Amino acid sequence: MNIGLAYDVVRFEEKSLLQAINHLGHVSKPIHVVDKEFWINEANGFDADFIIQRCVSFSRALATTTIFERYGNIVVNNLDVLRNTADKLITTSMLAKRNIPTPATAIAFNKQTALSIARKMGFPVVVKPVSGSWGRNIARAFDEQSLLDILELRENMPNPQMKVHYVQEHVDKPERDIRAFYVWGEVPVAIYRVSKMWKTNTALGGRAQPCPVTDELRELVVKAGDALGGGVLGVDILESREKGLLVNEINGVVEFRNTVLVTGYDLPSKIVENTVKVVKR
Amino acid sequence: MVNLACPVCGSSVEVPSDSLPGELFECGDCGAQLEYFVDEKNAASLRVAEEVAEDWGQ
Missing domain, CATH: 3.40.50.20 (Rossmann fold)
Structure with missing residues (x-):
């Protein structure tokens, strides 16, 4: 081909x-x-x-x-x-529609509404831009004052998207999250992204370690990937102590350098092979 | 390998002959981040690499 x-x-x-x-x-x-x-x-x-x-x-x-x-x-x-994965609001909505577990999430368009959501959710909460990557402009608020400070900063930014406040429960996770790879309905490999920081992105220094693909993880990742439209995806999973595995974000142009380095798994060949099979169908 | 001039300091930068347009290199002398570039006449050169933008990454 x-x-x-x-x-x-x-x-x-x-x-x-x-x-x-x-x-x-x-x-x-x-x-x-x-x-x-x-x-x-x-x-x-x-x-x-x-x-x-x-x-x-x-x-x-x-x-x-x-x-x-x-x-x-x-x-x-x-x-x-691409569109479904680039916008966190679309991603979360599509997952929720299929009853796929995600952290509790709500949207507000002004400070007072966001504050009301946070009070109901319970502090700390996480505020994210609806688009963006590598953990950029994601903030955690431990109390009402710090949330208001974060929201004020966001509302003074020129990008109108920053006035859409995506507010999410802070998941108490074990100093790591999971990046699992969805390749046309299969989950060939996964890594833990380990960090003492609350943001575990490898772009921010999170360390990659091999993660076993359990039946529970595979089933969740396949459901999430299917819900977003399939293809080749990176599915980020949080291990909540209370709620179990939660799908946090999904990436549509996924990076995998650290995954290949720590697992030795030939993910590039898997992506090409599976895509060729799908296109031939 | 081919030698191309750093557009920032003029030093010679060695790049593999099978480099792809968009491939990144660092100038050993001034530390500039450079990008391999091929123009419409198929002439290879280096230009200063684009800075990371807000819409980069996954």
């Missing part, structure tokens, strides 16, 4: 996917989107059986996926899945 790989920055993930495509006997077609012209009215589609979307910039991922699909290309992940 001819397999495109749309990217802006080359990281371990993009290199290893290109290597996997070639090692599996396919033809890799890197598409560096940053310097390309994309004419929307003319169908100058890329000669690829499918395109793996790997742009680190979400705006570029969304734009180029839209255009590739307009050209008639199959993109992994597709536009719906």
Whole structure:
């Protein structure tokens, strides 16, 4: 097969996917989107059986996926899945609709309503932007005053999205969370992200360790991935002491360098193999 | 390997000949983060890499 790989920055993930495509006997077609012209009215589609979307910039991922699909290309992940995973409000809503356990979450559009939610939820609470990654601009409030301070800061930011307050219960977890990989209905590998800090993102220094894929974890991750539209996803799970496993966030252009390094699992080949099977169907 | 000029300090930076556009390198002399770039005439060079933006990452 001819397999495109749309990217802006080359990281371990993009290199290893290109290597996997070639090692599996396919033809890799890197598409560096940053310097390309994309004419929307003319169908100058890329000669690829499918395109793996790997742009680190979400705006570029969304734009180029839209255009590739307009050209008639199959993109992994597709536009719906990208949108569903990029917006935490959409993700949580889609999970809740399928009764998939998530931390208690509510939305408010002003400080007083957010405060009322937090009082009902109980402190501490976590306030997140609805979009964004790597733990950016996520804050934890231990009491009413610190919540009001955080909300005031958010409301003075120029981005109107920061006035949508996504308020979530703080989950008391055991100094780690789980990043499990969903690859077209399978859960081939997972890691713990261990940190003494409450934010466990590896981008913020969280340490990766292998995590066994138990039946309980697999079942939850498959349900969550299916609910968001399938494809190739990173599903972040919190281990609540009271409520058990909770799906926290889902990533649509997932990073896996640390997972491959600590588990030795050849995830890039798994992604390519499973996607080829799905596209051939 | 090919040698390309750092656009910040002018030093020579060695990059593998199979580099991909968008691949990142660091100048050994000035520490600038650089990106491999190929223009429409297929000439390779280095340019200053884009800074991490608010919509980056997963």
